[in-house]
Amino acid sequence: MAQPKNIAILGASGYTGAELVRLIATHPMMDIVALSGERKAGMEMRDVFPHLRHLDLPSLVKIEDIDFTDVDLCFCALPHATSQAVIKELPKDMKVVDLSADFRLRDPEVYAKWYGGQHDALDIQAEAVYGLTEFYRDDIKNARVVAGTGCNAATGQYALRPLIAGGVIDLDDIIIDLKTGVSGAGRSLKEPFLHAELSEGAHPYAIGGTHRHLAEFDQEFSAIAGREVKVQFTPNLLPANRGIIANVYVKGDAQTIYDTLVAAYADEPFIEMLPFGTAPSTRHVRGSNYCHIGVTGDRIAGRAIVIAALDNLTKGSSGQAMQNANLMLGLPEEMGLQLAPLFP
Amino acid sequence: MAQPKNIAILGASGYTGAELVRLIATHPMMDIVALSGERKAGMEMRDVFPHLRHLDLPSLVKIEDIDFTDVDLCFCALPHATSQAVIKELPKDMKVVDLSADFRLRDPEVYAKWYGGQHDALDIQAEAVYGLTEFYRDDIKNARVVAGTGCNAATGQYALRPLIAGGVIDLDDIIIDLKTGVSGAGRSLKEPFLHAELSEGAHPYAIGGTHRHLAEFDQEFSAIAGREVKVQFTPNLLPANRGIIANVYVKGDAQTIYDTLVAAYADEPFIEMLPFGTAPSTRHVRGSNYCHIGVTGDRIAGRAIVIAALDNLTKGSSGQAMQNANLMLGLPEEMGLQLAPLFP
Amino acid sequence: MAQPKNIAILGASGYTGAELVRLIATHPMMDIVALSGERKAGMEMRDVFPHLRHLDLPSLVKIEDIDFTDVDLCFCALPHATSQAVIKELPKDMKVVDLSADFRLRDPEVYAKWYGGQHDALDIQAEAVYGLTEFYRDDIKNARVVAGTGCNAATGQYALRPLIAGGVIDLDDIIIDLKTGVSGAGRSLKEPFLHAELSEGAHPYAIGGTHRHLAEFDQEFSAIAGREVKVQFTPNLLPANRGIIANVYVKGDAQTIYDTLVAAYADEPFIEMLPFGTAPSTRHVRGSNYCHIGVTGDRIAGRAIVIAALDNLTKGSSGQAMQNANLMLGLPEEMGLQLAPLFP
Amino acid sequence: MAQPKNIAILGASGYTGAELVRLIATHPMMDIVALSGERKAGMEMRDVFPHLRHLDLPSLVKIEDIDFTDVDLCFCALPHATSQAVIKELPKDMKVVDLSADFRLRDPEVYAKWYGGQHDALDIQAEAVYGLTEFYRDDIKNARVVAGTGCNAATGQYALRPLIAGGVIDLDDIIIDLKTGVSGAGRSLKEPFLHAELSEGAHPYAIGGTHRHLAEFDQEFSAIAGREVKVQFTPNLLPANRGIIANVYVKGDAQTIYDTLVAAYADEPFIEMLPFGTAPSTRHVRGSNYCHIGVTGDRIAGRAIVIAALDNLTKGSSGQAMQNANLMLGLPEEMGLQLAPLFP
Structure with missing residues (x-):
């Protein structure tokens, strides 16, 4: 039997780090050999995340x-800016899956505009592959560095990429109204993320076209279309921990849109197309690497809604990272990722 | 000091009935003299709703x-269809605030189309006034029967009526993405409303232009515009009990839109315009009769979002009913309704 | 008509401060004339608590x-230690209701033991009256300074005081297993109070007899019994914002226990005894000043449970403070406090 | 490689049935060959439980x-009474893991008392083994029929069995205050389980020694002690879906109690003893087969609390059933059950 791969996780004390550990715990071909956590260095993982205490x-x-000598692949779950500083100091041949925003944007000026700082590792940026597995699969197999996508950015792209590529929707009138659970904000101590503030509430945030994941939408959609595409995007915070669901309002023929998505995802192991006219729900993907997509028309002819749901910590972040790591390590893409959603 | 008014509540064993009781409990000029509940007749309210046991x-x-002889006003919180059958048997001069859908729609064919049955009290329909207080205030003062609006319908109208009247938005491209708590579904025993099904989830429902409150939008917006106006409307169920928040996507100048709303609501006691660029949240209106409205533009010129939040059981239903009842009884409109929201 | 009383709230930027504002908003005889918030000085309340923006x-x-010249009563909603430092600098004849722990404990050594610091305002401590209204009513009427009780301490005392006074339970075997919502922790930014940490979870904390409210239990129960009484007390954190419910396990005759409580609370406006064998629930007191109490026996003869539920921010803190303030100002005790609970 | 075992699940349309499917989905040696659901016969599982749609x-x-010819083991997730009627009609050599209460109680009179009906399959009752794996492991390996335990009953027993066996606690004064999520009630449509009723609330139920799982406590604890042992047991409903946490109040030396549990569970793969003085939390076991146990003393000498937490649907029900099925089929006990808890 083949030897398991040695895995390091940098930034293991946040939610995406813990999610990687959860997934690797039952992955048959990955062993965790190193975990970093700057402020929690010296602590045991079971004291930072008691749910992992059996491991x-x-x-x-x-x-x-960390001694990187025998590490086969390194997950980097650090904040942006920190991530680039760390990755450029890693051994030059180390395979890296980065979960931050640092290597998602190909244009350094766009990076500087949205993330407010000079990019400091442009050579790595140049070689990094955008980590939306289903659309960059071949590049990812051969990549040294893969940049995990934004969780909201992934959700919107699953709904829209085949439609833009297929030319079946109006490119100038796309509205994404997206709802997200709070775990996407990480374990950061901020007032809006307190239980007493969030529970029983819901509200949009980053309104008016100011959310950073717009940079990914712009880059990817414009590249597919071969022209500038700008979507209108409003995220909303839900009183829930996990889950993203995007209502994407488009103009086009609903049945054609549905057929286009069905064809695009026919062989995808983690994308589930629901029957036409059916809406997905975040609770049906929780804790899993699956993305559910539904399409419906409207009483107004020529309008459609594409609804995509996924778990922000799994398919939107750490599960995606694992899927990419499998490819980079020559393992079966689905390995360790077929956990069924946890419901109820 | 004036004599309190005698109030009857028909259908008091549901959530809107209980909400009426909660509000009347501290209303200085209303006394509850009769409560009906068909299946729970003979029971005490404290056994149906233990939170009211001190009353x-x-x-x-x-x-x-019920002896209606001394009843000054009757709230009718019954299901549609039942409501019309009951109201037409009430004394002919009885003031009635109906919370069902039975008298909202002026065109009986539209009623039949959306609610699936012949209307059976067309004479009362003809005299009924639509209960969106801020826009029908004078008619309500003199009405015998007022038809409470749908809770989603109220929310969307607060965002849009002044904009349609003012001609400041494109009437052919209005999208309402609305999120609602579960109490709007009442105390009905249906699987999707179980805690284990709803908690930690969010999903759209009645997709594709099939939600009944569209009939109210069509009627009201077309009347204001003097032409047919059809909006695209998607409701989403939230893992929360109370609260509705509508993201209304419109085309027009954001500042003009904001100014139009500010002017329209300048003297309204229960409509609060937030500073430009600020989003409301359901948790800031919970349990109150206030509606918060925010406006922001988008990075795409000519686009704006109007965001309206209210409590579906209060401003969206029983609070609205009380506000109308105050007007019908010659009492100050705000009386008993200035309870501050419950937060956290 | 009498002149409303002028009220100042010190520490208005926390949850208990906001709750005081909510209650005073519909109190007919109190006007807020000053609000303090050290770190938020200069801000408007509506920006700190948007749910109060209509006020x-x-x-x-x-x-x-603050100019205290015309202030009739001052609520002090500051952290302990800060509270005593502030109160000793107030005008010497200023009526004060303190919501902190600073003046609850009559023995300075006990204070030092549980709160970890020397008491610095012993003269005020000496004159302060313990604020459990139902049991210190006459003293409160004439007090200058009233010390609001701990919210857990209030809940346990409502269940136990009449039983200890009546000699109807075994004083050496009392166990309180109490569950509390998270708002009791205030708006403090601590990891366990994040939505992502608390939602869907429940766990005991301050286990082993280490919770500070034990000091109040010891003081009060021993005073009533005329001997030392030590209870065993375990608080548990609930995934909810408001509400405390205490299961109090006692040894004694259940019916006698019930009768003793019924007699003790017969004339109390805010204590509701449920029928024998019925359990209260936090959701039936939320947002109100009512405390619900139930009693049941057990299949093991000589055992009983007394279950008490209240809202920690209202009856357990700010509502209690208002009730005491009414007494101190010569107003009717119930004034402004008869708001019905918010359900659902 | 060995041939996977063929599995049938009777009663697959409830939560425990769905949980079995979730667990088997990644079990390397079990294949589902039949699923029953009386009222939903003819439906696809993906329409009953959309979270399983990828399977x-x-x-x-x-x-x-169902053709039982090639079925190796049958999980029976039916209601009690139905379960015995079904199981007695199964092939006589069919291995069965029953999740109902029908075969838990060895004394038919006790069954009749607590479950209100004559037992109708006494011969199967006589051969059935009680399914608390850690304590009946050898019997389970050779059993044809295993009776899954009550979820609350399992939790309490994990805390108490070694202590009763070791004679380290007072047998006449044991109090279990247990909190449970709502999924234990199944998918049944009852008012208290609606989101609007349960959310933001907490309350005890089945008070006074009336919960059916007391029959299991009585049977098991008395058998271990060799004398009658009756515990006092109060369950409380939490506003959460999954998770049980029991605070067990005992009299004895805390350190001895801790050491006894540590020794008892030293080799158990699914029981995790926390450091002395540490409390577990339901959120740290959610979705997993692990049980976390903590012990602490009290300021009152001779008192201790044992706190046990597990997921009612997994370790408390379907995970336990899988663990037993592994043993019955000659598979490694942990196979397919080492999924890490889902947090947050």
């Missing part, structure tokens, strides 16, 4: 204390 | 056992 | 900028 | 339409 895991250490 | 209330009875 | 309130200021 | 599953059928 035999390495202690959290500082990145500089 | 001294009449027992639930069947409608036919 | 015309003074801006938040620093305490030293 | 290739047999359609739901009526039990009489």
Whole structure:
């Protein structure tokens, strides 16, 4: 039997880090050999995340204390800006799946505009592959560095990429109204993420076209269309932990739109097309790597809604990262990722 | 001091009935003299709704056992169809605030189309006034029968009526993406409303232009515009009990839109315009009769979002009914309705 | 008509401060004339608590900028230790209702033991009256300074005081298993209070007899019994915002226990005894000043459970404070506090 | 490689049935060959439980339409009473794991008392083994019929069995205050389980020693002790879907109690002892087969709390059933059950 791959996770003390550990725990061909957590260096993972206490895991250490010699692949679950600084110091042949925003945007000026700082690792940016597996699969297989997508950006792209590529919708009138659970914000201590503030509430945020994931939409949709495409995008915060659901309002023929998506995703192991006229729900993908997509028309002819739902921490982040890592390591793409959603 | 008005509530064993009782409990000029609940006749309200157990209330009875002689006003919180059958048997001069859909639609064919049955009280339909207080205030003061609006219908109208009247938005491209708590579904025993099904989830429902409140939007917006106006409307179910928030996507100048709304609502006691660029949240209106409205533009010129939030059981239903009842009884419109929202 | 009383709230930027504002908003005889918030001085209340935006309130200021000349009563909703430092600098004849722990404990050594610091305002401690209204009513009427109780401490005392006084339970075997919503922790930014951490979870905390409210239980129960009484007390955190419910396990005759409580609370406006064998629920008291109490026996003879539920922010804190303020100001005790619970 | 075992699930349209499917989905040695659902016969599982739509599953059928010839083991997730009627008609050599209460109680009179009906399959009752794996492991390996335990009953027993066996606690003064999520009630349409009723609330139920799982406590604890042991047990409903946490109040030396549990569970793959003085939480076991146990003393000498947490649908029901099925089929006990908990 083949030897399991040695995995390091940098930034393991956040939610995406913990989600990687959860997934690797039952992955038959990955072993965790190093975990970093700057402020929590010296602690055991079971004290940072008691739900992982049954696992035999390495202690959290500082990145500089990791011996990368036998590491086959490194997940980097650090904040943007920190991520590029860390990755450029890693061994030059180290395979890296980065979960931050640092290598998603090909144009450094666009990066600077949305993320407010000079990019400092442009050579790595140049070689990095955008990590939306279903659309960059071949490049990812051969990539050294893969840039995980934004979780909202992934959701919107699953709904729209085949439609833009197929020329079946009006490119100048796309509205994405997206709802997201709070775990996408990470474990950060901010007032709006307190239970007492969020529970029983719902509200849009980053309104008016100011959410950073718009940069990914712009880059990807314009590249597919061969012209500038700008979508209108409003995220809303839900009183829930996991899950993203996007209502994407488009102009085009609903049945054609549905058929286009069905054809595009026919062989995809993690994209499930629902019957026409059926809406997905976040609760039906929770904790899994599956993305559910539904399409319906409207009483107004020529209008349609495409609805896509996924788990922001799994398919939108750590599950996607695992899927990409499988490809980079020559393992079956689905390995360790076929966990069924947790419901109820 | 003036004599309090005698109030009867028909259908008091549902959530809107209980909400009326909650509001009347601290209303200085209303006394509850009769409560009906067909299946729960003979029970005490404290056994149906233990949160009301500190109140001294009449027992639930069947409608036919109510003596309407001294009743000044009757709230009717019954299901549609039942409501018209009951109201047409009430004394002919009885003031009635109906919370069902039975008298909202002026065209009986439209009623039949959306609610699936012949209307059976067309004379009362003809005299009924649509209960969106801010826009029908004078008619309501003199009405015998007022038809409470749909809770979603109210929310969308608060965002849009002044804009349609003012001619400041494109009438052919209005999209309402609305999120609602589950209490709007009432106390009905249906699988999607179980805690285990709804908690941690969110999903659209009645997709494709099939939600009944579209009939109210069509009627009201077309009347204001003097031409047919059809909006695209998608409701979404939230894992929360109370609250509606509508993201209304319109085409027009954002500042003009904001100014139009500010002017329209300048003197309204229950409509709060937020600063430009600010989004409301359901948690800031919970349990109150206030509606918060925010406006923002988009990075795409000529686009704007109007966001309206209210509590479906209060401003969207029983609070609205109380506001109308105050007007019908010659009482100050705000009386008993200035309870501050419950947060957290 | 009498002149409304002028009220100042110190520490208005926390949840108990906001709750005081909510209650005073519909109190017919109190006007808010000053609000303090050290770190938020200069801000408007509507920006700190958007749910209060319909109210015309003074801006938040620093305490030293308040002119206390015409203030009739001051609510102090500051953290312990800060509270005593502030109160000792107030005008010597100022009526004060303190919501902190600073003046609850009569023995300075007990205070030092549980709260970890020397008490610095012992003269005020000496004159302060313990604020459990139903049991200190006459003293409160004439008090200058009233010390609001702990919210958990209030809940346990409502269940137990008449039983200890009546000698109807075993004093050496009392167990309180109490569940509380998260708003009792205030608006503080701590990891366990994040939505992503708390939602869908429940767990005990401060286990092993370490919760500070034990100091109040010890003081009060021992005073009533005329001997030392030590209870065993375990609080549990609920995935909910408001509400405390205590299961109090006692040894004694269940019917006698019930009768004793019924007799004790017969004339109390805010204590509701449920029928024997019925359990209260936090959702039936939310947002109100009512406390619901139920009693049942067990299949094991000589055992009983007393179950008490209240809203920690209202009856457990700010509502209690208002009730005491009414007494101190010569107003009817119930004034402004008869709001019905918000359900659902 | 060995041939996977053929599995049938009777009663697959409820939550425990769906949980079995979820677990088997990634079990390497079990194939689902038949699924029954009486009222939903003819439907696809994906329409009953959309979260399972990525799986290739047999359609739901009526039990009489299942060919049991090649079935290796049958999970029976039916209501009690129905369960015994079905199981006695199965092939006489069919291995069965029953999740109902029908075969838990060895004394038919006790069954009749608590479950209100004559037992109708006493011969099967006589051969059935009680399914608390850790304590009946050897019997389960050789059993034909295993009776899954009550989920609350399992939780309490994990806390108490080694302590009763070890004689380290007072047998006459044990109090279990247990909190449970709502999924234990199944998908049944009852008012208290609606989101609008349960959310933001918490309350005890089945108070006074009336919960049916007391029959299991009585049977098991008395058998271990060799004398009658009766515990006091109060369950509380939480506003959460999954998770049970029991605070077990005992009299004995806390450190001895801790050491006894540590020794008892030293080799158990699914029981995790926390460090002394640490409390578990339901959110740290959600979706997993792990049980977390903590112990602490009290400021009152001779008192201790044992706190046990597990997921009612997994370790408390379907995960336990899988663990037993593994043993009955000669598979490794942990196979397919090492999924890490889902957090957040």
